[in-house]
Amino acid sequence: DGGxxxxxxxxxxxxxxxxTLSCEQNLNHDAxxxxxxxxxxxxxxxxxxxIVNDFQKGDIAEGxxxxxxxxxxxxxxxxxxxKNPTAFYLCASRPLSGQGSGxxxxxxxxxxxxxx
Amino acid sequence: xxQGEEDPQALSIQEGExxxxxxxxxxxxxxxQWYRQNSGRGLVHLILIRSxxxxxHSGRLRxxxxxxxxxxxxxxxxxxxxxxxxxxxxxxxxxxxxxQKLVFGQGTRLTINP
Numbered sequence: 001d002g003g004x005x006x007x008x009x010x011x012x013x014x015x016x017x018x019x020t021l022s023c024e025q026n027l028n029h030d031a032x033x034x035x036x037x038x039x040x041x042x043x044x045x046x047x048x049x050x051i052v053n054d055f056q057k058g059d060i061a062e063g064x065x066x067x068x069x070x071x072x073x074x075x076x077x078x079x080x081x082x083k084n085p086t087a088f089y090l091c092a093s094r095p096l097s098g099q100g101s102g103x104x105x106x107x108x109x110x111x112x113x114x115x116x
Numbered sequence: 117x118x119q120g121e122e123d124p125q126a127l128s129i130q131e132g133e134x135x136x137x138x139x140x141x142x143x144x145x146x147x148x149q150w151y152r153q154n155s156g157r158g159l160v161h162l163i164l165i166r167s168x169x170x171x172x173h174s175g176r177l178r179x180x181x182x183x184x185x186x187x188x189x190x191x192x193x194x195x196x197x198x199x200x201x202x203x204x205x206x207x208x209x210x211x212x213x214x215x216q217k218l219v220f221g222q223g224t225r226l227t228i229n230p
Contacts, residue, residue: 004158033217042204042222043159058217090158103147103208105218107158 003027004108006091012116013078013085021076021111023091032074033092033105036060043090049074050096078113086115121221122205128227135192137224139205140185146208148181149218150190153202162190162203195228202226 004025013019025032031050035043045058049068063082068074074093078085091108123138139148147166151159165172165181165188172179178191192199202223209219 035220040225043220045217045219048217088156092159103149103164104161105149105206106161109158110156112156 004091004093004106006089006108006111008111009109010112010114012114014116016080018077018079019113021078021089021091021113023074023076023108024072025074025091025093025106025108026072027093027095027106028071029093029106030071030096031094032068033094034058034064034066034074034076035090035092037088037090037110039088046076046089084115085113088112122203122224124224125222126225126227128229129195131195131197131228131230133195135195135199135226135228137190137203137226139188139190139221141188141205141207141221142186143207143209145183148179148188149206149208150177150179150188151204151206151220153204153223155201159204192226197228197230200226200228 007022033048034046036046037043044060046064047055047058047066049055052068052071055066055068063079065077089111092105094105121140147164149164150162152162153159163174163177163179165179176193181188202225204220204223206218206220
């Protein structure tokens with residue numbers, strides 16, 4: 001089935017560790033996004049990428065890094081510089097206008113990150 | 117602050133009643149979208165309304181857009197217990213490089229009581 005796969009679903013990080021959240025899509029979408037959601041809150045944009053080997057900072061990029069070496073993959077690394085990383089992380093993708101549904105954004109099921 | 121702000125933050129109604137949620141935004145938009153999120157899950161797209169449209173329907177959903185007031189509303193008619201979820205509006209912004217990003221509001225938590 002086509003879709004967006006995030007892994008792992010649950011991740012525990014010790015203080016000072018970097019962790020990487022995986023996001024893979026087989027929808028042939030050009031644009032991919034990472035959002036952070038704190039309990040009871042809305043989504044805040046971390047990074048986004050419109051094409052391979054290019055990405056742009058969102059509103060809360062500090063303490064995070066991404067790569068876009070392949071169209072299907074957009075991993076997010078939460079570095080030790082992110083002081084309050086405990087949150088729900090959502091990956092999303094979108095076909096660019098002219099393909100499929102245009103502006104609709106499709107989400108994965110999310111990954112829960114907890115600092116222990 | 118967030119581009120989109122939903123109102124109310126929480127809404128609790130009886131099954132069968134209509135639910136109305138509002139969204140206000142600050143800057144010019146290309147389109148506005150509404151999404152639904154069940155607890156602990158990803159978001160699911162519900163409906164998109166373009167900046168040159170005023171109203172759109174999809175099943176039990178009705179969305180309006182007033183660009184002069186920079187506001188939108190989502191109406192769910194004949195609510196069901198399964199409609200219990202958080203609902204978010206999202207506005208599509210285009211930056212100076214032409215890249216488009218979606219900015220989400222804080223959401224409205226809707227509870228449908230049986």
